[in-house]
Amino acid sequence: MHWGLVIVGAIGILLGLRVRAPALIVATAVTVMVGAVAGGTGSLFAWHRLLSVLLLVVTLQCAYLLGLFLGIVWRRGMSREQ
Numbered sequence: 335m336h337w338g339l340v341i342v343g344a345i346g347i348l349l350g351l352r353v354r355a356p357a358l359i360v361a362t363a364v365t366v367m368v369g370a371v372a373g374g375t376g377s378l379f380a381w382h383r384l385l386s387v388l389l390l391v392v393t394l395q396c397a398y399l400l401g402l403f404l405g406i407v408w409r410r411g412m413s414r415e416q
Contacts, residue, residue: 338369342390343397350401351408358398365390 369387
């Protein structure tokens with residue numbers, strides 16, 4: 335689960351640096367589907383699985399916002415140099 339958070343966080347930062355909200359919506363849907371399938375066997379609506387998928391989605395969204403912030407700071411720095 336920890337590696338999943340790291341991977342989703344890296345994807346979120348890269349999305350924030352390069353693309354905008356429509357790609358984030360697609361990435362969120364893919365994260366929910368992969369998290370639900372990779373959660374293992376058992377009930378699809380088990381609390382443990384729902385919480386782990388929610389944690390992945392929150393990590394993706396926060397990392398996206400961090401990527402947006404870093405992209406803005408980087409672009410402003412590049413425009414001041416010129």
